[in-house]
Structure formats: structure tokens, C-alpha cells
Amino acid sequence: MHIQDNISLKPFNTFGIDVKAKQFVSAQSVDDLKSIFSSEEFPQKFILGGGSNMLLTKDINALVIHLNLKGKTIISKTETKVIIESQAGENWHRFVLWTLDNNFGGLENLSLIPGNVGTSPIQNIGAYGVELKDTFHSCKALNLDTLEIETFNTTECQFDYRNSIFKQHAKGKYIIISVQFKLSTKNHNLHTNYGAITSELEEMGIVKPTIQDVSKAVISIRNRKLPNPKQIGNSGSFFKNPVISREAFSKLQQQFPNAPSYIVSETEIKVPAGWLIEHAGFKGKTFGNYGVHKNQALVLVNYGGAKGNDILELSRLIQQTVARIFNIQIETEVNIV
Ligand code: EPU
Numbered sequence: 001m002h003i004q005d006n007i008s009l010k011p012f013n014t015f016g017i018d019v020k021a022k023q024f025v026s027a028q029s030v031d032d033l034k035s036i037f038s039s040e041e042f043p044q045k046f047i048l049g050g051g052s053n054m055l056l057t058k059d060i061n062a063l064v065i066h067l068n069l070k071g072k073t074i075i076s077k078t079e080t081k082v083i084i085e086s087q088a089g090e091n092w093h094r095f096v097l098w099t100l101d102n103n104f105g106g107l108e109n110l111s112l113i114p115g116n117v118g119t120s121p122i123q124n125i126g127a128y129g130v131e132l133k134d135t136f137h138s139c140k141a142l143n144l145d146t147l148e149i150e151t152f153n154t155t156e157c158q159f160d161y162r163n164s165i166f167k168q169h170a171k172g173k174y175i176i177i178s179v180q181f182k183l184s185t186k187n188h189n190l191h192t193n194y195g196a197i198t199s200e201l202e203e204m205g206i207v208k209p210t211i212q213d214v215s216k217a218v219i220s221i222r223n224r225k226l227p228n229p230k231q232i233g234n235s236g237s238f239f240k241n242p243v244i245s246r247e248a249f250s251k252l253q254q255q256f257p258n259a260p261s262y263i264v265s266e267t268e269i270k271v272p273a274g275w276l277i278e279h280a281g282f283k284g285k286t287f288g289n290y291g292v293h294k295n296q297a298l299v300l301v302n303y304g305g306a307k308g309n310d311i312l313e314l315s316r317l318i319q320q321t322v323a324r325i326f327n328i329q330i331e332t333e334v335n336i337v
Contacts, residue, residue: 001027003023004024007023014050014115015302017233021064027067027069033142034142037144046062047067048065050119052236055337057312057336067088069177072084072098080184080186081184081185086179087117087178088178091116092120093112096108096112096113097111099181100211105183105185105190109127113236118177122164124160126162129193131159136154136181138180139157139179141174143174149177190211192214196221204220227293227301233302234301235299235300235334236334238298238299238332238333239298241270242330243268246269252326256279276326276328277322280318280321284297286303288306308337
């Protein structure tokens with residue numbers, strides 16, 4: 001293992017924020033991780049996966065451990081199902097494309113999500129009517145106290161909307177080292193009801209879509225609405241969609257009859273934060289080298305050279321303005337570091 005000093009983290013976070021790590025190491029194996037965590041040499045450690053869900057606001061005064069464990073394997077296969085395993089450091093989208101090349105179904109709606117496989121269960125990534133938990137089988141995680149590997153099944157992960165045990169009481173206690181998915185090998189169960197997918201497939205002239213067609217439709221929708229982090233720094237949705245009571249939603253509707261919503265339960269309604277932010281006047285607003293994306297108000301962007309604190313301040317201004325106009329608190333989805 002090669003420990004480097006004073007390394008810029010700009011290439012390692014999709015926001016493209018230029019902060020420095022006091023020390024940096026790329027961990028290629030579980031043994032690497034065990035030796036780092038059993039050593040007394042590094043009192044402060046910071047785990048970095050795909051860097052796609054964080055806003056870095058300061059230099060990291062620690063050993064930054066870049067999770068770079070690679071490999072994909074077929075664990076078992078029956079007539080209709082396959083269980084596959086990916087190591088944590090595989091790029092999520094390349095992994096999804098690999099499943100599609102093998103005609104394994106289940107992850108197509110999650111195409112083009114930035115980040116790595118290992119961080120996907122932490123916030124139960126989701127898009128276009130599908131969440132990671134729908135095909136998740138299990139994950140292996142290194143317990144940082146015992147340095148033993150533990151396996152978590154779906155129930156144990158306690159998945160919820162952009163949430164799991166790894167964001168709650170297991171936070172900071174484990175490193176996910178690999179994830180297993182249960183996918184279909186035939187008679188794929190397509191999820192094409194999400195409005196934008198239906199119309200995209202229609203436009204593509206596809207009547208009987210394959211899993212590969214659904215992936216193409218998702219890629220084209222995402223490319224239209226969401227900025228490519230390689231061109232414009234961003235972390236996808238900066239905020240979560242708030243869940244409010246039915247009473248609160250009725251009040252909102254009296255003032256804003258066109259407010260969109262999804263039913264969560266008998267008592268709760270989810271309101272798209274993108275709509276709230278747009279109607280608070282922030283969509284497409286630029287403040288020098290950062291701002292709010294012009295095609296999706298949920299996404300804050302770094303046009304190049306922005307400081308993490310500038311973006312953090314903008315996010316607070318958005319939260320305050322949304323709260324003032326709509327009386328709704330929106331929470332950040334990205335981790336502020
Ligand atoms: N909307 C606006 N203005 C905007 C953005 C959205 O009015 O600027 C309205 C849309 O018109 C629509 C509603 O909000 O009525 C929902 O918009 P969309 O379908 O684009 O989805 P979203 O709620 O904004 C969520 C996820 C995305 C995911 C999409 C598609 C969250 C926080 N975000 O966004 O996830 O791709 O659904 O399933 O749940 C991510 O997490 O990084 C991410 C991009």
C-alpha cells in the first residue's frame with residue numbers, strides 16, 4: 001500500500017471540490033483495510049467510496065481511504081434467477097451495464113446513477129420507480145471494531161427512502177466491501193410505469209421493451225435532466241423529497257393547487273423538493289461559479305472552482321426560502337463534510 005501526503009480530492013468527488021487530504025491511500029483488498037484499521041499509525045481515518053454523495057467543505061485532516069476493491073462474480077444461477085456479487089469499488093453504472101450485457105434484469109432503471117457499488121446500499125439508491133432494495137440480496141461489511149466480516153440481508157439493512165442501517169446506528173461502524181444482487185435471467189419484470197419512461201419508450205418507437213431498452217430510456221432521460229458530473233460538478237439530488245402530513249398538504253394545495261405529490265401512506269404525502277425549489281425561484285439561478293441546475297432544481301452544481309462552503313450556504317438559503325414560502329423543511333440528501 002502506498003500512502004500519499006497532501007493529495008487533492010478533486011478527482012475523487014463528483015462535485016469536483018478542490019480540498020486536500022492530509023494522507024491518502026487506495027485500498028484494493030480486505031487485507032489492506034484490516035492492516036490500516038489494526039495499525040496505530042493513523043488515528044484519524046476517512047472512508048471515501050465513489051464520492052458521489054458528499055459536499056466537501058474543508059480539508060480532510062485524516063488518512064483518506066479510497067475503497068478500490070474490484071471484481072464481479074456470478075455466485076449461483078437457476079433457470080430464472082441469478083445471484084451476482086460485486087466488490088465495493090466497482091463503478092455503479094459500469095456494473096449495471098455489465099448485468100445488462102449478460103441479460104440479467106432488475107437494475108435497468110438504476111442506470112447512470114453516479115457512485116460505486118459499495119455505497120449504493122447506504123442510501124438505498126433509487127430512480128424511476130425502483131430502489132436498490134428491490135433486487136438487493138445481501139452485503140458483506142467489515143466491522144471496524146472486531147475486523148470481522150459480517151453479512152447483512154435485506155431485513156437487517158432496514159432499507160427505507162434514501163436510508164438504511166448504515167446511515168443510522170451502524171453509521172461509521174462498518175465498511176461495505178461487497179454487495180450481492182438477485183436478478184432475473186428471463187421473464188424480466190419491467191418497471192415502465194413511471195411517466196417519463198413510458199413517454200420516452202413511446203418516442204423511441206418501442207412497443208415491447210427489453211431491459212436494455214428500459215436502460216437506454218433511463219439514460220436518455222437522465223442525460224436530459226441531470227448534469228454529467230464529468231462536465232459539471234454535482235451530487236445528484238442535493239435534497240430529499242419531503243414527506244408531510246395530509247393536513248399540511250391540504251393547506252399547501254389551498255395556496256398552490258398545482259403542487260405535485262406522491263402518496264406515501266394513508267397519512268403522509270411526498271412533495272417533490274425540485275418543484276418547491278423551482279417555485280421558490282431558484283431553478284437555473286447562478287451565483288458566479290455555482291448554482292442550481294437549469295433542468296432540475298433539486299441539483300446544485302459547481303461550474304468549476306466553487307468552494308464547498310459557497311454551495312453549503314446556497315443550500316441553506318434554499319432551505320430557508322422554501323420554509324418561508326411553503327412552511328416545509330427540506331433536508332439535504334448529500335453528506336456535508
Ligand atoms: N419538478 C419541478 N421542477 C424541477 C424538478 C422537478 O417542478 O426542477 C417536479 C417534476 O415536474 C415532477 C416532480 O417534481 O412533477 C418529480 O420530478 P422527477 O421525476 O424529476 O423526480 P424527483 O423527485 O425530482 C427523484 C429522485 C432522483 C431520481 C428521480 C427519478 C429524490 C431526492 N430524487 O427526483 O434521484 O432520479 O426521482 O426517479 O428522491 C438522486 O438521488 O441523486 C436522484 C437524481
